[in-house]
Amino acid sequence: xxxxxxxxxxxxxxxxxxxxxxxxxxxxxxxxxxxxxxxxxxxxxxxxxxxxxxxxxxxxxxxxxxxxxxxxxxxxxxxxxxxxxxxxxxxxxxxxxxxxxxxxxxxxxxxxxxxxxxxxxxxxxxxxxxxxxxxxxxxxxxxxxxxxxxxxxxxxxxxxxxxxxxxxxxxxxxxxxxxxxxxxxxxxxxxxxxxxxxxxxxxxxxxxxxxxxxxxxxxxxxxxxxxxxxxxxxxxxxxxxxxxxxxxxxxxxxxxxxxxxxxxxxxxxxxxxxxxxxxxxxxxxxxxxxxxxxxxxxxxxxxxxxxxxxxxxxxxxxxxxxxxxxxxxxxxxxxxxxxxxxxxxxxxxxxxxxxxxxxxxxxxxxxxxxxxxxxxxxxxxxxxxxxxxxxxxxxxxxxxxxxxx
Numbered sequence: 527x528x529x530x531x532x533x534x535x536x537x538x539x540x541x542x543x544x545x546x547x548x549x550x551x552x553x554x555x556x557x558x559x560x561x562x563x564x565x566x567x568x569x570x571x572x573x574x575x576x577x578x579x580x581x582x583x584x585x586x587x588x589x590x591x592x593x594x595x596x597x598x599x600x601x602x603x604x605x606x607x608x609x610x611x612x613x614x615x616x617x618x619x620x621x622x623x624x625x626x627x628x629x630x631x632x633x634x635x636x637x638x639x640x641x642x643x644x645x646x647x648x649x650x651x652x653x654x655x656x657x658x659x660x661x662x663x664x665x666x667x668x669x670x671x672x673x674x675x676x677x678x679x680x681x682x683x684x685x686x687x688x689x690x691x692x693x694x695x696x697x698x699x700x701x702x703x704x705x706x707x708x709x710x711x712x713x714x715x716x717x718x719x720x721x722x723x724x725x726x727x728x729x730x731x732x733x734x735x736x737x738x739x740x741x742x743x744x745x746x747x748x749x750x751x752x753x754x755x756x757x758x759x760x761x762x763x764x765x766x767x768x769x770x771x772x773x774x775x776x777x778x779x780x781x782x783x784x785x786x787x788x789x790x791x792x793x794x795x796x797x798x799x800x801x802x803x804x805x806x807x808x809x810x811x812x813x814x815x816x817x818x819x820x821x822x823x824x825x826x827x828x829x830x831x832x833x834x835x836x837x838x839x840x841x842x843x844x845x846x847x848x849x850x851x852x853x854x855x856x857x858x859x860x861x862x863x864x865x866x867x868x869x870x871x872x873x874x875x876x877x878x879x880x881x882x883x884x885x886x887x888x889x890x891x892x893x894x895x896x897x898x899x900x901x902x903x904x905x906x907x908x909x910x911x912x913x914x915x916x917x918x919x920x921x922x923x924x925x926x927x928x929x930x931x
Contacts, residue, residue: 546750546754548746548749548750548753558731560728560731560732560735561724561725561728562577562728562729562732563732568732568735568736568737569653569654569736569737570653570886570887571634571651571652571653571654571831571883572628572883572884572887573887574651574653575628575629575634575635575649575651576628577729578635578649578651578703579626579627579628579635581594581595581707581726582594582595582598582626582635582637583595583624583625583626584621584622584623584624585622585625587722588718588719588722588726589714589717589718589719589722590710590714590717590718591622592620592621592622592624593710593714594706594707594710595621595624595626595637596616596617596621597706597709597710598703598706599613599616599647599679600613600616600617601698601702601705601706602679602681602696602698602702603616603679603696605696605697605698606696609679610677610678610679611645611677611679619643620642620643621639621642621643621645623639623641623642624637624638624639624642624643624645625637625638625639626638631665631668631669631672632661632665632668633648633649633650633665633668633669634649634650634651635648635649635651636648636649636669637649638673640673640675640676644675644676644677645676645677645679646669646673646676646677646678646679647678647679647680647681648665648666648669648678648679648680648681649681649683650662650665650680650681650682650683650690650695651683652682652683652684652688653684653685653737654830654831657690657691660691662680662682662690662691662692662694662695663691663692665680666678666680666692666694666695678694679696680692680694680695680696681695681696681698682695682696682697682698683698683699683700683703684697684698684699684700685699685700685737685738686699687699687701687702699738700733700737700738701738703733704730704733704734704738707726707729707730708730710726711723711726711727711730768886768891768894769793769794769828769829769830770793771891771895772828772833772891772894772895772898773791773792773793773794773796773826773828775895775898776796776826776828776898777791777796779898779899779902780796780798783902783906785800785801785802786798786799786800786801787799787800787801789816789817789820789823789825790816790817790825793828794827794828794829795825795826795827795828796825796826796828797816797823797824797825797826798823798824798825799816799820799822799823799824800824800910800914802914802918803820803822803914803917803918816840820840821839821840821841821842821843821846821847821850822837822838822839822840822850822917823837823838823840824836824837824838825838826880830886831883831886832879832881832882832883832886833879833880833881833898834877834878834879834880835877835878835880835901835905836863836874836876836877836878837861837874837875837876837877837913838872838873838874838875839851839872839873839874839875840871840872841871841872845923846922846923847868847873848868849920849921849922849923850875850917850920850922851864851868851873851875853916853920854875854876855875857916860876860912860913860916861875861876861913861916862876862877862878863876863877863878864876864877876909876913878901878905878909880897880898880901880902881894881897881898885897
């Protein structure tokens with residue numbers, strides 16, 4: 527029976543790759559040279575942010591002046607329920623002195639035209655990853671604090687124009703970006719240099735290939751998937767999974783390090799607890815988040831584009847949770863990266879960023895594992911002993927534990 531099953535799967539793969547005109551056409555379309563594919567991963571948000579910032583910046587050498595910037599803002603404002611400035615006014619003002627930055631205060635793209643037109647704009651750009659926590663609200667508050675008197679525009683840019691968690695943001699899709707660039711290539715062709723024209727055309731082609739879902743390439747890919755679903759699913763099952771590879775490697779690091787006990791293990795979260803904490807009775811009694819029933823544990827947060835290592839207070843006795851948090855906040859030199867506010871379920875009292883978004887760009891999996899190795903070695907030799915000793919010395923309230931704790 528297993529042999530027959532294997533033969534069936536082999537035939538499905540053969541049907542996918544042999545005499546398949548749709549697949550041949552898709553390969554032909556994707557085989558055309560594209561400079562953005564040549565220089566690295568096409569779904570890296572930072573790369574898109576850099577190029578969009580280049581087009582948005584009137585001072586750059588693209589020859590567009592503020593044309594792309596104004597069209598981009600006008601298209602966003604048309605869809606806003608209560609725009610801070612009308613699209614018509616944007617069309618009439620001069621924005622040639624607007625400053626455009628990437629990663630300003632962690633905002634993906636920030637446009638500062640406060641000096642000339644009393645206007646600022648924050649763009650949060652998402653290609654593959656989703657929102658992280660309350661980041662949209664946090665970025666909005668940062669802008670409001672720095673530019674309280676400016677008219678503020680907040681844009682949430684995603685492939686499909688996904689709704690943002692913060693109502694202050696205007697949703698915008700990459701399909702709109704394609705439309706704007708296409709229009710500029712047609713109407714401003716005489717003022718755009720040939721190199722920049724080529725670059726913009728390649729960027730639009732790349733977006734249509736990989737980001738915008740209603741493109742001819744996307745529809746052809748869906749057609750192939752519908753006709754060869756089982757073969758495609760098999761291919762997807764066998765593809766390399768960097769996130770899973772990192773999670774598995776983290777487990778081996780914990781297993782080969784003396785004095786650590788594994789806790790809950792998933793693809794996105796890898797938990798562990800120092801053996802010494804088992805002697806601290808008050809740390810027992812964690813509710814529903816720790817297989818070792820501990821209130822406190824270390825955990826790797828393994829996302830697609832970053833890897834964090836945190837020390838987290840989980841659900842448990844309120845008095846113990848509060849005491850742990852108060853103790854950590856009283857020693858900020860040891861407990862770096864603690865949440866500024868005590869939270870009802872999960873509160874970080876120490877944190878370190880192991881891999882940043884930039885680390886994933888053009889980096890092979892083995893190189894990422896090497897960076898993790900170096901960070902883990904530092905953690906085990908420096909941070910872990912200090913944190914473990916501190917927690918063992920904290921005075922916790924004597925609270926009765928649940929039966930079976």
